[in-house]
Amino acid sequence: MPDVPADLHAATIAALSELLGPRVTTSVSAREHHGTDPSFHPGAAPHAVAYPHSTEEVQRIVQICAEHRTPMIPFGAGTSLEGHVHAIHGGICIDLSQMTRIVRVSPEDLDATVEAGVTREQLDHHLRGQGLFFPVDPGANATLGGMASTRASGTNAVRYGTMRENVLALRVVTARGEIIDTARRARKSAAGYDLTRLMIGAEGTLGVITEVTLRLHGVPEHISAAVCAFDTLAGAVDAVIETIQLAVPIARIELLDALQMEACNRYAELDQPVAPTLFLEFHGSERGVAEQVETVQQICAEHGGAGFRWATDHMGRDQLWKARHHAYWAGLALRPGWSAMTTDVCVPISRLTACLTETHADLEASGLFGPIVGHVGDGNFHVLLLLDPNDPEQVRRGEAFHARLVERALAHDGTCTGEHGIGCGKLDFLTREHGPAVELMRAIKHALDPAGLMNPGKVIRPS
Amino acid sequence: MPDVPADLHAATIAALSELLGPRVTTSVSAREHHGTDPSFHPGAAPHAVAYPHSTEEVQRIVQICAEHRTPMIPFGAGTSLEGHVHAIHGGICIDLSQMTRIVRVSPEDLDATVEAGVTREQLDHHLRGQGLFFPVDPGANATLGGMASTRASGTNAVRYGTMRENVLALRVVTARGEIIDTARRARKSAAGYDLTRLMIGAEGTLGVITEVTLRLHGVPEHISAAVCAFDTLAGAVDAVIETIQLAVPIARIELLDALQMEACNRYAELDQPVAPTLFLEFHGSERGVAEQVETVQQICAEHGGAGFRWATDHMGRDQLWKARHHAYWAGLALRPGWSAMTTDVCVPISRLTACLTETHADLEASGLFGPIVGHVGDGNFHVLLLLDPNDPEQVRRGEAFHARLVERALAHDGTCTGEHGIGCGKLDFLTREHGPAVELMRAIKHALDPAGLMNPGKVIRPS
Numbered sequence: 034m035p036d037v038p039a040d041l042h043a044a045t046i047a048a049l050s051e052l053l054g055p056r057v058t059t060s061v062s063a064r065e066h067h068g069t070d071p072s073f074h075p076g077a078a079p080h081a082v083a084y085p086h087s088t089e090e091v092q093r094i095v096q097i098c099a100e101h102r103t104p105m106i107p108f109g110a111g112t113s114l115e116g117h118v119h120a121i122h123g124g125i126c127i128d129l130s131q132m133t134r135i136v137r138v139s140p141e142d143l144d145a146t147v148e149a150g151v152t153r154e155q156l157d158h159h160l161r162g163q164g165l166f167f168p169v170d171p172g173a174n175a176t177l178g179g180m181a182s183t184r185a186s187g188t189n190a191v192r193y194g195t196m197r198e199n200v201l202a203l204r205v206v207t208a209r210g211e212i213i214d215t216a217r218r219a220r221k222s223a224a225g226y227d228l229t230r231l232m233i234g235a236e237g238t239l240g241v242i243t244e245v246t247l248r249l250h251g252v253p254e255h256i257s258a259a260v261c262a263f264d265t266l267a268g269a270v271d272a273v274i275e276t277i278q279l280a281v282p283i284a285r286i287e288l289l290d291a292l293q294m295e296a297c298n299r300y301a302e303l304d305q306p307v308a309p310t311l312f313l314e315f316h317g318s319e320r321g322v323a324e325q326v327e328t329v330q331q332i333c334a335e336h337g338g339a340g341f342r343w344a345t346d347h348m349g350r351d352q353l354w355k356a357r358h359h360a361y362w363a364g365l366a367l368r369p370g371w372s373a374m375t376t377d378v379c380v381p382i383s384r385l386t387a388c389l390t391e392t393h394a395d396l397e398a399s400g401l402f403g404p405i406v407g408h409v410g411d412g413n414f415h416v417l418l419l420l421d422p423n424d425p426e427q428v429r430r431g432e433a434f435h436a437r438l439v440e441r442a443l444a445h446d447g448t449c450t451g452e453h454g455i456g457c458g459k460l461d462f463l464t465r466e467h468g469p470a471v472e473l474m475r476a477i478k479h480a481l482d483p484a485g486l487m488n489p490g491k492v493i494r495p496s
Numbered sequence: 497m498p499d500v501p502a503d504l505h506a507a508t509i510a511a512l513s514e515l516l517g518p519r520v521t522t523s524v525s526a527r528e529h530h531g532t533d534p535s536f537h538p539g540a541a542p543h544a545v546a547y548p549h550s551t552e553e554v555q556r557i558v559q560i561c562a563e564h565r566t567p568m569i570p571f572g573a574g575t576s577l578e579g580h581v582h583a584i585h586g587g588i589c590i591d592l593s594q595m596t597r598i599v600r601v602s603p604e605d606l607d608a609t610v611e612a613g614v615t616r617e618q619l620d621h622h623l624r625g626q627g628l629f630f631p632v633d634p635g636a637n638a639t640l641g642g643m644a645s646t647r648a649s650g651t652n653a654v655r656y657g658t659m660r661e662n663v664l665a666l667r668v669v670t671a672r673g674e675i676i677d678t679a680r681r682a683r684k685s686a687a688g689y690d691l692t693r694l695m696i697g698a699e700g701t702l703g704v705i706t707e708v709t710l711r712l713h714g715v716p717e718h719i720s721a722a723v724c725a726f727d728t729l730a731g732a733v734d735a736v737i738e739t740i741q742l743a744v745p746i747a748r749i750e751l752l753d754a755l756q757m758e759a760c761n762r763y764a765e766l767d768q769p770v771a772p773t774l775f776l777e778f779h780g781s782e783r784g785v786a787e788q789v790e791t792v793q794q795i796c797a798e799h800g801g802a803g804f805r806w807a808t809d810h811m812g813r814d815q816l817w818k819a820r821h822h823a824y825w826a827g828l829a830l831r832p833g834w835s836a837m838t839t840d841v842c843v844p845i846s847r848l849t850a851c852l853t854e855t856h857a858d859l860e861a862s863g864l865f866g867p868i869v870g871h872v873g874d875g876n877f878h879v880l881l882l883l884d885p886n887d888p889e890q891v892r893r894g895e896a897f898h899a900r901l902v903e904r905a906l907a908h909d910g911t912c913t914g915e916h917g918i919g920c921g922k923l924d925f926l927t928r929e930h931g932p933a934v935e936l937m938r939a940i941k942h943a944l945d946p947a948g949l950m951n952p953g954k955v956i957r958p959s
Contacts, residue, residue, distance in 0.1 A: 228933055
C-alpha cells in the first residue's frame with residue numbers, strides 16, 4: 034500500500050475533527066482497512082476516515098472537503114470487488130456504516146426508507162415477522178447505500194430485478210454540498226430526468242448516497258429450494274435457458290461448476306455431487322410453486338439433470354444458500370495465499386451456452402485455474418480466477434484471459450460487468466464497451482463534480 | 497399559433513433540402529400539424545419538418561442544425577399531452593414516423609430492436625403469432641421512440657412496469673451529432689452511468705432517440721378481463737389498494753368514475769352501469785388466473801362491488817379496452833368545442849383514497865367539470881378537466897384547481913406527473929416537486945446540450 038504524506042489534507046482533517054470529534058481517525062489500521070477490498074487490486078489508504086451519523090453531517094463533511102479540494106470516498110461495508118473504495122488519490126473515506134437507522138417501513142405501500150449504512154441482513158432481520166422482504170441479495174452483507182452505488186444484484190435478480198428496479202428514491206449529498214431527494218415515493222413518475230437511476234451505479238462519483246427508499250415484496254406464501262446436478266455444464270446451462278425462455282417465474286437459478294461444488298463441499302461441509310449443479314428456488318402460492326416445479330423438473334431431466342434434492346424448510350434453505358453465498362471464500366480456500374481475480378460478464382440468455390463453454394475451454398487451454406459460478410438466469414457468470422500474486426507471469430496470463438473473456442462477452446452483445454461495477458479495475462473495459470458514449474458519461478461527471486473530488490479515478494478516467 | 501418569419505433558419509432548411517430532397521417541407525399544414533398536440537397548450541409551428549429514414553440521416557440533420565444553431569424538436573406520433581412537440585423557439589421538427597423498420601426480434605431472448613417510428617400497434621401486429629407481446633400501452637397509438645422519450649406507461653404498468661423497466665438499450669443521436677448506443681442487450685449491467693434511463697423521459701432534450709431495444713414478454717397462457725361497478729368511488733379505490741397490498745399479480749386494474757362511464761357508454765355505445773367502475777385483466781396459467789380472480793372477486797364484494805361482468809374472448813376484451821382507451825375522446829365529447837386540461841398525479845397507494853376523494857370534493861366545490869380515470873394500481877389518476885377556451889375566468893379556475901391537485905399529491909409524497917411528462921406545461925411543477933435537484937438536471941442538460949438546441953424550453957427552463 035503506497036505511503037501518503039500525513040500532512041497533506043491536514044487542514045481538512047482538523048476541520049473534520051472539530052465537526053466529528055473522535056469520529057474522524059487517522060489511525061493506520063483504520064486507514065488501511067478502508068483502503069482495501071477483497072479483490073486483486075492493490076489497495077490505497079485514505080488520509081483519514083470519518084464516521085458521520087446523519088445526512089447533515091455528511092453534508093458538512095462534503096462542504097469541508099470541497100473547500101480544501103480533498104477527495105472523498107464513500108464506504109459502506111467494503112465488500113465491493115473492483116477497488117471502488119481504494120483511495121487512489123488519497124483523501125477522506127466517508128464511512129457510512131454508523132448510519133443504521135431504519136427510517137420508515139410502510140407495509141401498506143410495500144416500501145421502506147433506510148439510512149445508507151443499514152446492511153442487507155439488518156434490514157432482513159427488521160422485516161422478519163412483518164411478512165415483507167427486500168429481494169436484492171448480492172451474497173455479501175453489504176450496506177444498502179453501497180448496493181445502490183454499485184447497482185448490485187445477486188441471486189434473486191432473475192425474478193425481482195436489481196437495485197435499479199428496487200430503489201424508489203435516494204437522498205444524496207451532491208458534490209456542491211447540497212442535500213437532494215432524487216424522487217418521491219410514487220411508484221412511477223415522468224417528472225424530469227431520472228436522477229435516481231443516474232445515482233444507482235455511479236459508485237459515489239456523482240455524490241454520496243445517505244438514504245435509500247426501497248421497494249419491498251410480500252414474503253411468498255410458499256418457498257421451495259432444490260439442487261440438481263448435471264452430466265455436463267452445457268446441459269445445466271441449456272436447462273436454465275429453456276426455463277427462462279418459457280418465462281417460468283423462478284426466484285433463483287444459480288449455476289456452480291464441478292470445481293466450485295468441490296470447493297463448497299469442503300468449505301461448507303456439504304456432500305453434494307461434484308458435478309455442474311443448479312441451485313433453484315421457487316416462490317409463489319402452493320399451487321403456483323407446484324406448477325413451476327413440475328415444469329422445471331421436466332426441463333432438467335431432458336438436459337441430463339439427475340433429479341432434485343429438496344430443502345423446503347427454512348433451515349435447509351438457509352444452509353443451501355449459505356453454501357452458495359460462501360462460494361467466493363470457498364473458492365479462495367482452494368489455493369491458500371493466492372488472490373482471486375473475479376470476472377463478471379453478462380450476455381443475452383441465448384448466447385450463454387456458447388459464451389460459457391468457450392470460456393471454459395479457454396480456461397483449460399490457458400493453464401489457469403478457477404471455479405465458475407453464475408446468476409445464469411440473468412446471463413451473468415463469474416470465473417473466480419485464482420492467481421499467485423507472487424507469480425507476475427501467471428497474473429499477466431490471468432489479465433489476458435480476462436480481457437479475452439470481456440471481448441467474447443461484447444461479441445455476444447453482452448457487458449463486461451453484470452453487477453460488480455467498474456471501480457478502478459475495469460476503466461478500459463468500460464471504454465471498450467461503450468465507445469463514444471463514455472464521453473457523455475464524462476460530461477455528466479464533469480457537470481456534477483467539476484472539481485473531480487467525488488471518488489476520483491473510479492468509473493470515468495479523467496480526460 | 498404565433499407566426500414565424502419564414503427566412504429564419506433558411507440556411508438550415510436549404511442544407512436539409514439538399515440532404516433529404518422532398519423529405520423536408522415548409523408547408524403551412526405540415527408545420528401547423530407538427531406544432532400542435534391534443535392538449536390545452538397553445539401550439540407553435542416549427543420552421544420546417546424533416547422526415548429522416550435512418551439514424552445516419554438523423555445524425556446529418558442534427559449536425560446541420562447544430563452548425564446553424566437551429567433548434568430541433570423530435571416528433572413521433574404527436575400524441576403527447578404537455579406541449580412536448582410545440583416548437584416554442586421555432587426550429588426544425590425531426591419527424592421519425594417514417595423510420596418504421598423492425599430491426600430484429602429475438603424470441604429466444606424475449607427482446608426486439610425497432611426504429612423509433614414503429615408504433616405500438618405496428619409492433620403488436622408484428623409480434624402476433626410469435627407468442628410474444630410488448631406490454632407498455634399508453635392508450636394512444638404512439639411510437640416506441642416517443643414512448644421512451646416521455647417515459648410512458650399506461651394500463652399494464654401495474655404488472656409489467658413502464659418504459660423505464662421495458663427498454664434495454666437506445667440508439668441516440670447526441671447534441672454533438674454523434675451516434676451512441678446506451679447499452680447492450682444483456683439483461684443487467686453495472687458498466688458506468690445509466691444512460692438508458694437518463695434518455696428515457698428526457699423528452700428529446702438530451703438527444704434524438706432513433707432505435708429502441710425492448711424487453712418482450714410471453715403471451716400469457718390464459719387472459720381474462722372483467723368490469724365491476726361499485727356503490728362509491730372510495731369503495732372502488734379501496735378494492736384496488738387491497739388487491740395491490742395482497743400482491744395479486746393483476747395485469748390491469750383501471751378506475752373510471754361515474755361521469756367517465758357515462759361518457760364511454762355514449763361514445764363507444766356500451767351499456768355499462770353509470771357508477772364508479774373497475775376494468776380488470778388477469779394474466780397467467782389457467783389455475784393461476786382462477787386463483788387471482790377468486791381473491792379479487794372477494795375483495796371487490798367486500799367494498800361494495802356489484803360482481804364481475806366477464807369478457808374472456810379476444811373480441812370482448814378488445815371492445816372493453818377500446819372503451820377504456822377512448823376515455824380521453826369520450827370525455828372531450830361531453831362538451832363539444834371545449835378543450836381538456838389533463839392532470840396526471842401519482843401517489844403511494846396508501847394515499848390514493850384520500851387524494852382521490854379530496855380531489856373529487858375540490859372538483860365539485862370549484863364548479864368545474866371533468867371525468868376521472870386512473871391507472872389506480874400504480875396510484876396514478878387523471879382528471880380530464882373540460883374547459884371552455886373562450887372563458888378565461890374558467891380557464892384560470894382550472895389552472896388553480898390543477899395547482900391545488902399537484903400540491904395535494906406532493907403532500908401525499910407523490911408526483912405531479914405519473915406518465916405524461918413535463919413538456920412545456922409543467923415546468924413550474926417540476927421545480928415545486930424536485931427543489932434543488934432541478935439544478936442537477938439543469939447541469940446535465942447544459943453538459944449534454946451546451947447550445948440548448950435539443951427541444952428547448954421543455955423539461956428544464958433555461959436558467
